[in-house]
Amino acid sequence: MxxxxxxxxxxxxxxxxxxxxxxxxxxxxxxxxxxxxxxxxxxxxxxxxxxxxFVTVTGQQRGHFYNLCMRTRNIWADIAQKHNLKVLHQGLYMAARRPEAEGVIEAFLKTEMGEKCRILKPSETDIPFTAKIKSVLYSPHEIRVxxxxxxxxxxxxxxxxxxxxxxxxxxxxxxxxxxxxxxxxxxxxxxxxxxxxxxxxxxxxxxxxxxxIKKCKLQMMRLENPGFKFKGAIMSDLGLTRYLGYSELPEAEALRKKLQKEQAEHLKEGIHLIAVQSSDGSLVVGDSHDYQNPDAPFSHDYIDDLILDEYSHVIGAPPPIRERWTGTYATAxxxxxxxxxxxxxxxxxxxxxxxxxxxxxxxxxxxxxxxxxx
Ligand SMILES: Cc1cc2nc3c(=O)[nH]c(=O)nc-3n(C[C@H](O)[C@H](O)[C@H](O)COP(=O)(O)OP(=O)(O)OC[C@H]3O[C@@H](n4cnc5c(N)ncnc54)[C@H](O)[C@@H]3O)c2cc1C
Known part of the structure; x- marks a missing residue:
């Protein structure tokens, strides 16, 4: 027994x-x-x-998975409301700095996934984007806990x-x-x-x-309060070639080619930008994707530098790093x-x-x- x-x-x-x-x-x-x-x-x-x-709906693969994510977002919102769980952000600001990125966003808006999303000028967002940002896809769906x-x-x-x-x-x-x-x-x-x-x-x-099914490893950072408030999560051109809801659109091919020319190192390290803000104003910023050595316990400064390089093109000079960590997840x-x-x-x-x-x-x-x- x-x-x-x-x-x-x-x-x-x-x-x-x-x-x-x-x-x-x-x-x-x-x-x-x-x-x-x-x-x-x-x-x-x-x-x-x-x-x-970051509970993301916009950018998830069109169809079934998108619907599962919308349902997940609604259940998170329901829990937050019933139990007073703090929701830190509402919405996503996907900042485009290349015409090819704007092309993907325009194509996305023509699909059913674009419902309730819209294009904003950077000046309409209340976020101090750099002058390199041409336009911003705003989605109201996302929340962050x-x-x-x-x-x-x-x-x-x-x-x-x-x-x-x-x-x-x-x-x-x-x-x-x-x-x-x-x-x-x-x-x-x-x-x-x-x-x-x-x-x-x-x-x-x-x-x-x-x-x-394998693993991949990501590098993450917490940056000090930049001195302004993010209303929602911020992403950039690199994300448009990673998230299937955008990257499976035919228009993403031109952006991929452009990024391959201009940001090959970022693509090699699986880098895209997500920046979100916490209650104390500090930012969680990432990330990278290492599929070759996910169990290696070490992180690399040059990868953090590449993430911060993307941050600087989109939002400006990054504040000092307060904390770094890595994480892994299953991938197939x-x-x-x-x-x-x-x-x-x-x-x-x-x-x-x-x-x-x-x-x-x-x-x-x-x-x-x-x-x-x-
Ligand atoms: C750095 C990073 C950033 C990410 N950002 C986002 C994001 O913003 N939005 C998003 O949607 N997703 C994000 N993800 C992905 C997301 O975090 C994962 O997909 C998700 O957390 C997986 O949840 P899980 O419960 O399956 O796994 P886990 O969180 O890994 O939990 C599995 C649990 O099972 C336990 N366990 C395993 N085997 C056993 C066993 N035999 N007996 C008992 N317990 C066991 C483990 O100890 C663990 O606690 C990110 C992932 C990482 C690493």
Whole structure:
């Protein structure tokens, strides 16, 4: 007989307390299910708290994924309203400094994804863009939360207001036949969802490897308060060739060619600009993408310099750096997220496109409906 961590049998056991696991816990608990979350660490320390907290709709891949992100944005907004979770930004300012970037934005606005978005002159934005910025795509859809505060906040609501049970410091070593086995004992489940993020060497590692899911590493910085207020998140030309909602438009090809000539080093390091602001005025600015050595623990100054170079073209001289960190997430060439059933009543969900904060609730809702739990 194995040691039990808890004697309850849960309707739903969730492995992983990142944003994807917590989104499942929130929606399942709202539907009245008895839910437990098992987390390897003492708190969520991985991608979900290292990100920008930027819930992005505009720029996500047209169609199904875009809709999942819009649903996610609405659920985040609903949680914020019901529970007083602080929303720091509303909207996105995508600053174009090349005619080719303006071409992508104009094409984007002609699609259904452009609904409620519009082009502004830089002077109409209240953001002191440099003179190089020709025009700005404004989207009202995006919101931003401070992830390192929002996740503990959500855990607190789940635990204290919604009755979700949490087991921290309990890596799940195997999960089968209605029991999740941790190093501290087992827990019984009727259904389970495994949301391991980029822990690719743990549960279902063979399946994950066979599907070509890998990791990438990002560099991030916090800059001191620049002395003005951002109303929304800021992005630039480089983002128009990374986010599929823009980059899959035919007009993106001309921009890609131009960037290849003018910013080849930025493209090589997978750099694009996202700049968002926190309550104290400081900025979270990034990022880069290293697909070759994602486990290497070191970050590189020249990559931060390239990110700040892009910042200086768009917003001007960057304020001093206060903090630096790296983060990793799961990535795959041909899928945005994995939704698999590795065994009976167990689902494996991994977001593989670096947009988990933007898609988690939509994906969780879809998955729980497929499992016939909603
Ligand atoms: C620097 C950076 C910036 C980003 N910016 C954004 C952004 O602005 N907007 C956006 O939408 N997305 C962004 N992303 C992507 C987003 O953060 C991820 O897609 C998302 O956090 C993935 O969530 P997750 O819950 O799947 O994974 P994670 O956050 O990695 O959580 C997985 C959890 O599962 C636990 N776990 C794993 N295996 C086990 C096990 N066997 N037993 C128990 N626990 C286990 C881990 O300890 C971990 O806490 C960014 C990512 C990074 C790294």
């Amino acid at each position: 194995c040691n039990m961590l808890d004697n309850e049998k849960y309707d739903l056991v969730i492995v992983g307390a990142g944003v994807v696991g917590l989104a499942h816990a929130y929606l399942a608990s709202l539907a009245g299910l008895k839910v437990a979350v098992i987390e390897a660490n003492s708190a969520p320390f991985m991608a979900s708290i290292r990100n920008f907290g 401070e992830s390192r505060e929002a996740l503990p906040f959500l855990i607190n609501i789940l635990k204290n207001e919604m009755g979700v049970k949490f087991f921290f410091n309990s890596p799940v070593l195997s999960i089968t036949n209605g029991k999740a086995y941790t190093n501290n004992g087992a827990i019984k489940y009727a259904n389970a969802v495994v949301c391991p993020g980029d822990n690719l060497n743990g549960l279902y590692s063979e399946l994950i490897a066979s599907l070509g 060439a041909n899928r945005l997220y994995l939704d698999d059933t590795p065994e009976e009543n167990v689902k494996l969900i991994i977001v593989t496109c670096g947009a988990g904060a933007s898609s988690a609730f939509g994906i969780a809702e879809e998955n729980l409906i497929n499992m016939e739990l909603l």
